[in-house]
Amino acid sequence: MSMIRPKCFLIIALVILFSSYAEAQVGVLKGRVTSSSDAKENITIKILGLNKSVKTNQSGYYAFEPIPLGSYEIVFSAIGYQSKKQKIAVDKNEQILNVEMMLSESSLNDVVITGVNRATELRKSPVPIAVLSKKAMDQNVNTNLIEAIVKGIPGVSAVTTGPNVSKPFIRGLGYNRVLTLYDGLRQEGQQWGDEHGIEVDEYGIIRAEVVKGPASLTYGSDALAGVINMIPYNPNFEDGKLKGDVSLNYQSNNGLAASSLGLAYIKNDWKYTFRATGKTAHSYNNRVDGYVYGTGFREYNLSASARVDKKWGFSKTAITYYDNLMEIPDGSRDSLSRRFTRQILDDGDDIKNRPIVPENELKSYVINPLHQHIQHYRFYNTSQFKLGNSDLNILIGAQQSVRREYNHPTLPDQAGLYVVLNTLNYDLKYNLPDFAGIESTFGVNGMLQGNRSKAATDFPIPDYDLFDVGAFYFAKKSLGKIDISGGIRVDRRNINWNNFYVGTNQQTGFGEQVDVNSPGANLQFPSFNKNYYGLSGSVGFTYNISEKLLIKANLARGYRAPNITEIGSNGLDPGAHIVYLGNRTFKPEFNLQEDIGIIAYLKDADISMEFFNNNIQNYIYQSRLTDANGNPVVIVPGNLTYQYQQSKARLYGAEFSVNLHPSQLKWLTFNNSLAYVVGLNKNEELVNQHGRAAKYLPFIPPLQIRSEIKLTAQNTKGTFDKPYIKFDAAIFADQNKFYALDDTESFTAGYALFNAGLGSTLKSKAGKAILDVFIQCDNVFNTAYQSNLNRLKYFEYYNSSPNGRMGIYNMGRNLSFKIIAPF
Structure with a gap:
């Protein structure tokens, strides 16, 4: 017994020593993400090589704790913003890294979510994907959302039946070959007819993403054309x-x-x-036919949502x-x-x-x-x-x-x-x-x-x-x-x-x-x-x-x-x-x-x-x-x-x-x-x-x-x-x-x-x-x-x-x- 006790004490001491040493080799990386001085929520921050990622909260703050000390490349990305890479050395217990994000104008560094397994930089996707912002939609005359997309994205056209019905075609393919989604949910109406439009409120859409090519891998049938x-x-602004x-x-x-x-x-x-x-x-009306009888319409839309982030x-x-x-x-x-x-x-x-x-x-x-x-x-x-x-x-x-x-x-x-x-x-x-x-x-x-x-x-x-x-x-x-x-x-x-x-x-x-x-x-x-x-x-x-x-x-x-x-x-x-x-x-x-x-x-x-x-x-x-x-x-x-x-x-x-x-x-x-x-x-x-x-x-x-x-x-x-x-x-x-x-x-x-x-x-x-x-x-x-x-x-x-x-x-x-x- 007298020989065992010294060994136990030695083992415990070594454990404490190594634990203290290990604890000393980790630190905390935290910071705040803003854009135009406003806090930005749900910005994804990823540490390359560590398989670690977090998202900013409503106040724009994020934190990695603990992480091993060392030099890292940090990637900040979010839909609608240019991705940003930053190198930093975590060499003390707490390292602060604040970042200013820039709005994207559909550049290579824009982030998309359509047709990919998770949010992905546009430049990294081999599948042709195009993005249309609300700003671009607002600056054109549109009678429906599909018309706005046709004007803004090459390769997209539409079969029309008057001003209120536009069925999207991508690279010459349409009807059920183009899958339309609303917030990721596939749109299901009686879309098989020529005169059946897309039942979506154009004023409620902030962004449209278009995959040009087969996307059946992610969505199954009906995404043959895109x-x-x-x-x-x-919403993303100040609390209260x-x-x-x-x-x-x-x-x-x-x-x-x-x-x-x-x-x-x-x-x-x-x-x-x-x-x-x-x-x-x-x-x-047009100058050949005058007013075209039977092309009037009346449309109403209501929408509401509630989201909780924890x-x-x-x-x-x-x-x-x-x-x-x-x-x-x-x-x-x-x-x-x-x-x-x-x-x-x-x-x-x-x-x-x-x-x-x-x-x-x-x-x-x-x-x-x-x-x-x-x-x-x-x-x-x-x-x-x-x-x-x-x-x-x-x-x-x-x-x-x-x-x-x-x-x-x-x-x-x-x-x-x-x-x-x-x-x-x-x-x-x-x-x-x-x-x-x-x-x-x-x-x-x-x-x-x-x-x-x-x-x-x-x-x-x-x-x-x-x-x-x-x-x-x-x-x-x-x-x-x-x-x-x-x-x-x-x-x-x-x-x-x-x-x-x-x-x-x-x-x-x-x-x-x-x-x-x-x-x-x-x-x-x-x-x-x-x-x-x-x-x-x-x-x-x-x-x-x-x-x-x-x-x-x-x-x-x-x-x-x-x-x-x-x-x-x-x-x-x-x-x-x-x-x-x-x-x-x-x-x-x-x-x-x-x-x-x-x-x-x-x-x-x-x-x-x-x-x-x-x-x-x-x-x-x-x-x-x-x-x-x-x-x-x-x-x-x-x-x-x-x-x-x-x-x-x-x-x-x-x-x-x-x-x-x-x-x-x-x-x-x-x-x-x-x-x-x-x-x-x-x-x-x-x-x-x-x-x-x-x-x-x-x-x-x-x-x-x-x-x-x-x-x-x-x-x-x-x-x-x-x-x-x-x-x-x-x-x-x-x-x-x-x-x-x-x-x-x-x-x-x-x-x-x-x-x-x-x-x-x-x-x-x-x-x-x-x-x-x-x-x-x-x-x-x-x-x-x-x-x-x-x-x-x-x-x-x-x-x-x-x-x-x-x-x-x-x-x-x-x-x-x-x-x-x-x-």
Whole structure:
């Protein structure tokens, strides 16, 4: 015993000694992050090589404790700010490092969250991603959010049905191939139709991120062409304050009047937001058609959110409501005067012998009896739980889309189409601890969906149920000047429906849903049950030649299951004036896309060149249906008939941008972009039989060039803070590469649109911002034009016209006045 005790004391002494020594070798790194002297919350600070990261609190403070003494490289990053690297030696018990963050103008160092496994610098992502800020949106004339994105990001276009419906296309691919997200939650409405827009309040969006290329790896089906993530406002200011803004906008062409009130409040760990928006407009006009009957709308939006931030992470719960009354144009008119006519009969209606619309109704804000009523409800929670050096992200959301299309003038309260779509979305992502410099994520996401027809007369699609599930693994690693990322994903989607019978209502004479035992019951949709499987993935790298020059390359395989209208449709969509015919045997689409880009951020210019090649298997597209004699098949009088086709396809093209900002002329910016895409139908049998008429794909945008010169004062001129004036042009080439088979599309002449605008922030004598003012004029010279992606171009019921103009033209000159008053 006497010999053991000295050994025990020796061991204890050594433990105490080494513990004291170890304790002496660790320290604390802390500091504060600000921007323009304001504290910044949720700035991510990472110590390279230690796999440690923290975020700033509401007051902008952060702390690492304890960490070993030594020299480190610290990275500060956040969405909307330029990333910042700082070297520091932690050589004492407490080291202070304060940092000032600079707002990003979508530079290489901007941080994005869309299409990546976790917040990532733009420069590190090999996938082409573009960012559009609210500032850029405010400085243009927009009637909806997608229109703003189209104007601001090369390679993005839109199929339109009047001023309030814009469906995004990315590099020639659209419909369900472009996945739209709201705050990371996939947008689920009745988005399969041409005339179905995106149910989002444009005034509540602070930023849009666009992935150009397959993003199925992260999101599963429907991201074959890319992703548009619309990110709402997240308040970040002093605790205990209530702030907000009032936005007002008037546009002269269609008399659009819009107003929006936003509120934000922060108390302790909680953040609250609220927004209410209203918009109304009568029919738009151009110098060929005058006022285009049936293009007015009235839209309301409400949204609210509550977020709590704690040491364990954060949790945000939000709710949104969208309500839109939108007229349905059909393009019917008098054959001689070309004045628009309107339908007043159901039975016995002659589309070429309708009464002319009175002049006073063309400029009326009263929604006409033939209209759509779209309502969209969204409720979701997104949370992050910090687990040491890893974190778990959970997103759960519920949505309901209600769509009514009223097309019966003799029974205006009877909906032709009435569908209710309920969707439950789930998304779980686990960001694993960094291992050997590898950042990786494992995720599972999908949705449960059900669509039901209500008291309607037309049934273009069956009642269906859908279940979607997919799992993925994504990883990235930096090797010196090379950043590598990639991953793999597997998906399964089940879609099914029961027998769906339609009969005739004896009182109204219209169609109605009936059961199998009803007299005259017709089986319009035989039962269906099928599983679709998809394997997708990507691999790419970014080579940082220098801090300002890099090369990106990416190879991605995307997947998309056929949507409900492509496999199940068999009836009239009243709002589109189209009878759709689907095909139950369609296979999923798969594409293989190669991207390569060269990007340079120089002292006086930003230059980018992006090239892509996209081969698609089982590509699904619309084609007009004709009989054996080549005449259009008419199932419902006054409505076109389209049948879906499937074949191989190839799309290739490029985007170039040169943005000049001379360092010696800081008041001058000159931005230029070019986007070009060709879509080829690779159905060799069809092309050999019909030649050039079947060579190209439908809905492919032509070559387009955008150019803007902007002059901005660099200081305050009286009450005007940094006033600007700008001039821009959008030039579209002829589209002679179109799908002409069965007159599905026709040649579209090129055109040029010239726009001008000015604006400024008005400040008080104390230097406080009072008002932001924007005045913009689009189509200054009132050019008459037709976009090849404008569906109204094909709303024509005659073989010739007295003025030689066929179909409906796009909007003419439009002067916009917009003010935003913060408080």
